[in-house]
Amino acid sequence: MLKGLLEHIGIEPGRLNFSWISSAEATKFVDVAQQVAASVKALGPARYLIKKRAEVA
Amino acid sequence: MKHPRFIDMSKCIACGTCAEKCPKKVDDPFNENMGKRKAIYVDYAQAVPLKYSINKDECLYFKKGKCRACEKFCPTGAINYEDKEEKVVLQAGAVILSTGFKTFNPSTFPTYQYASFENVVTSLEYERILSATGPYQGHLVRPSDYKEPQKIGWLQCVGSRDINRCDHPYCSSVCCMYAVKEAMISKEHADYDLDAAIFFMDMRTYGKDFEKYYERAKEHGIRFVRARLHTLEEDPETKDIKVRYADEKGEIQVETFDMMVLSVGMETPAELVETAKTLGIGLDTDNFAATGVFTPVETSRKGIYVCGAFSGPKDIPQSVTEASSAAAGAGLLLSSARNTLTKEKHIPEERNIIGERPRIGIFICQCGINIGGIVNVPSVRDYAATLPYVEYATDSLYTCSQDSQETMAKIINEKGLNRVVVAACTPKTHEPLFQETLVDAGLNKYVFEMTNIRNQCSWVHKDSPEMATAKAKDLVRMAAAKVSLMEPLKETELEVDQRALVVGGGIAGMVAAKTLSSQGYQVYLVEQTGSLGGNALLLSKTWRGDDVQSRLSELISSVESDKNIEIYKDTKLTNVEGFVGNFKTTLNDQNVIEHGIAVIATGGKEYIPNEYLYGKDPRVVTHLELDKMFLAGDQRLKDVKNAVFIQCVGSRVPERPYCSRVCCTHSVKSAINLKENNPDTNVYVLYRDIRTYGQREELYKEARNRGVIFIRYSLEERPVVENINGRISVRIKDHILQQGIAIDPDLVVLASGIIPQDNEALAQMFKLSVNEDGFFMEAHAKLRPVDFATEGVFLAGMAHYPKPIEESIAQAQAAVSRAVTLLARKKVMVSGTVAQANPVMCSSCSVCIDICPYSAPSFIKQGPFTGKAEINPALCKGCGLCVASCRSGALNLKGFGTDQIMAMINEI
Amino acid sequence: MSDWEPKITTFLCHWCSYGAADLAGVSRLQYPHNFRVIRVPCSGRVSPKFILAAFRHGADGVWVSG
């Protein structure tokens, strides 16, 4: 639901990822890691919702 | 006899360098020889202990006298070619055999062409093919050409239920279910429309929730074909497998599969037969360890117990149950010696660090070249020293080695450190070790954080050392940020009340009470009816032919005369308070009993049919009523001309979509009894699948030999029982003959299923869960079959699921065994990593109470914070679910606090 | 932008995915280095706050794995 909401306000779908991997599924872990890295990389640096460092009181 | 490993276990750090350098590739037996491993190896990646060993028969040094590559590269000098076979003599008061089984080897049988056709594999090989750690890294491909199979067939009962080819008359119990599972997983694995077909004789999905899985498999499009394949042919070009079979209508079908999986059964390996002789324990005709229905884990020799598939084919939950049961047996023999071999450890007093400014020590491990070879450890160390609050940063070759531990303890004291970070391998294996060092140095074990720069950094980023170093720095920074916010946590100690409550006075309950009492514990046994015995009071004989009533009355009188057992008949529970170690239970007579653990053995009951003229015609009885007639020596049974058994009455129907497990065996046994009474009685069994699992299959065979006629029907075309002018008429469509049959029986026996008791109230009192069918739900279907998710409460007998006496007894003993692990400790330590509520912030919305799987949160009942949530640390497992779901921010998880995790997030 | 590497805040369940990640290491399976792992006792521990906080702190991606 949170993912839906964040996407709704413009956070790109590939930014937030969820998965279920059992402790024996090393290959799945690597597969998903590659997918996640690729999807985030394809989106470029995050643009939205970043709190500017200088503004942190 | 201890075989040599040629590795010093205390030195091996499982870095894997030896296997990487070893030049000798050998077949990997763990992957059913489908993949390769090295001559120096670990059995499989999750092996415990994770230590290497050398296969002497394959090692080049042992065979040819040179190589020694592993010795050269081993960073810790763990290789020892001089290791010798060692004779170890152990003194033991009891022996438990859990030696298991081997799968049937189908290679000698030409029908299956297993040896010659590449794409015919056994089910175990297929398991490895599906596995992520298997020979094809979990990609579903077939052996001949690594092509993704479009069509896979499973062939059931290979090496089971077959006396012509393999001399195994028994059913291997597990193959139907694993074949369905493999087919389902294959369907999930394949991102295309895989055609999966299972060729079977009877589909034996008799376990808890198995039938539902079977139904789901059908919905997923898995084909279930009732046929025995008689020929497998291989296409020499494509290596596809062509099969021929007669379908249910008797028509010959030809299909081509890309792969054929042989669902191989279980057997006792020959060397185990020898071991049994050495040990002097009896085997039965199938070479399984002989046990009795009332003594399911005892071998013929006192003091030797057996569990798992050595005493007959069985699945994981049953094996696990028996393991605990055998442990209970052994524990009983040894109970006088309990705690006599324990040693006490000296622990220095904990230094109070509250209020101190964090002084962090960071210890970075090179793990030989494992980390140091990729990550620039000195630069991480120097970077670490610059982080806030860091007092000291160092690196060492092996932080986990004994001397490093001693140094670490010394540094903690010298530098007055009050927080420690170790950047090394994985906390999953090494956190306890370092925490122990902290404790030895007078620190609380929770002011510690471990970050993983090996398994999750150096090992997986070999090609980019710079990036790996940058990542390691980030990870260390995150860990330091977190640890600076860590506080010492207390592990509370709770006394465990040494008394036990057993709910239910049937066989399971009585056995549980008796076993607890024999181990020296006081037991309260609560039974809701006026007499002990439960359903067993209605049974005549076990499937092995034991007389139930005589055994039962022995058990009842031994329970009733037991001074440790206090029996409450005609009694129910009305309220339960407390938690593991300290329950307070109120009975309906207002008596309050206090106990440390509870065993739930409330049993089940017979389904009262409303179908098939039951209750309307005295000639229609349930099988328990037939048992009563047998018990009473009813003369009418001798005069029965035609008897009809109808199976699955109230079971495997949409309203009750589970199999009652015991009815097939029960009916087959009763059918044989009728035949014994009068061989001229015509006995018909109308069934859907005959589920005489395990060695019960032999009864099925006997029944057929005695002339019992088995006629199959389907759910869509159930038998019709009518009263026609005073005669009972049973009509059914025979699937083999494809025509209707009419029988005029003078006795109709309904194999009516087993339904649960009304468990709802009890479940609420003890905070247990029941499944959709109304049976209690264990903590884990496979691995924790007698535990509840609620600690201190255990499950036995038919309250869990319908089951025969031997399984109820094993489960009762297992429940006790599990309970004794708590009772014997006398105290339970509660982990420090638990949730904590701040009542001021709580909005009483009760989300935590609803979401917690362990019932740890509750509302405060009195005082200024009445109605606000509190967490019982004894019940909390520290998962943090409640914390994440708390909108009000009133909850926090100690050790994984919101501030701590936020601090880590901030450092990324 | 081609040499830009994202940072992905990663929450791994101690019992499941963290174990898988360890095992990936044991098996020496290589994967991208963009993940910064925060070990949690259960993926249920990951509250929406953390995800928002991660983005607020400039994480290019968030991965929650149970």
Next chain:
Amino acid sequence: MIEYTAIIRDTAKKLLKDGKVDVFIGYKKGTVPMMNEPVVISDPEKVDTLHWDSLCGLNLCNYLTKRKDKIGIIANGCNSRNIVTHILENQISREQLYIVGIPCTGVIDHRAVLRAVGNKEVLDVQEQGDKFTVSGNGFSETFDKAKFLRTNCAVCTHRNPVIYDEMVASPVKEQEGVDPFEDVKKIEAMDPEKKWGFFTKMIERCLRCYACRNSCPLCYCPTCFVDESKPQWVGKSIDPTDTMTFHIMRAYHCAGRCTDCGACERVCPVGIPMRQFTKKLNKDALEYFSWEAGLNPDARPPLDVYKPDDYNDFVK
């Protein structure tokens, strides 16, 4: 509509007199036209203050939270669903309540009315059946109520109360053929950049006054996450990121609980349509969990319980 008022007064009087309730919660006419206010009555002689018309736009459930006394309350569709949620969430018990059900035909959007009269000061409003007349200095205009419904009421599909002890009138016909999520779908069709632009622009005006939070019956935490200090992770000023974080979390806390009563938008002093956040969650709750808040007094909202077959297509 207006005729409900008399019945409400009678009922309240009887309940208070008979001691069946200690207080009665309803609406009274506002000091400013079109702005009816909630009122709590404990004296049976003062029931004539009670009033009902199509301008009762606040959620009365907000006034129930953690009360210990016996309460009479009027409730239309959405308010009654919030009462159900309140009961589920342990904020009030059913036994404490006497619910006077109101079949609702929607609430008038006072902002739309003001726009229609060119923002002239309205001094009086009168409702006649499905029309209403507003008048002020030198003007008097009559409008169709249906055209001036609040946007949440216009697409409401639960006008009748789901829980009540008595009804002031027989149920009204539920609206058919309305798509509650037309606006959500429009946003869903945008690309991420447009979406982000839309929402950032939308909350630009936010003052962080928390009127939306305070008017919402779901927001009853003693300390709101924005006020937490250990750690303080959301700033309290009107920094765009902090404001956005507030709105995301506020909406998320309402996931599976929001009845789309519209109180938040009604009270917003700067007119932010923040239901665009919650409506997306309502839509997803309906799609993924077949769930609409407050319809079932026996079921916890979907995010409060875990079921193995929960929607999980987003999980890899």
